[in-house]
Amino acid sequence: MKRYPCSVLISELNLARLMREIRDTYPPSTWMIRDKMRRELGFTVREHEVWRQSRTGPWPDQEYYLDFYDAAQQTWFMLKYCQYLQEVE
Numbered sequence: 001m002k003r004y005p006c007s008v009l010i011s012e013l014n015l016a017r018l019m020r021e022i023r024d025t026y027p028p029s030t031w032m033i034r035d036k037m038r039r040e041l042g043f044t045v046r047e048h049e050v051w052r053q054s055r056t057g058p059w060p061d062q063e064y065y066l067d068f069y070d071a072a073q074q075t076w077f078m079l080k081y082c083q084y085l086q087e088v089e
Helices: 012-025 028-032 034-041 071-084
Strands: 006-010 043-054 057-068
Touching: 006 012, 006 071, 012 028, 012 057, 012 071, 028 034, 034 043, 043 071, 057 071
Parallel strands: none
Antiparallel strands: 006 057, 043 057
């Protein structure tokens, strides 16, 4: 069994908007405890640091991923929260 069958990249702004929505909908234990978040929502949030190259040299950049563990819960998430996966200008 794969550890992360599906990861979705999400912008920092959209992650903040998504977490605000989740905080308004679910009790604090759901979004504060990773195992409960995985069980109740079907995903966990993963922060990943990547190094970007520019003319002045490399610099660190943060990327955020939603790691899904179940196809049915991923589908449910996409239907309910798809507006948070779209890029915002």
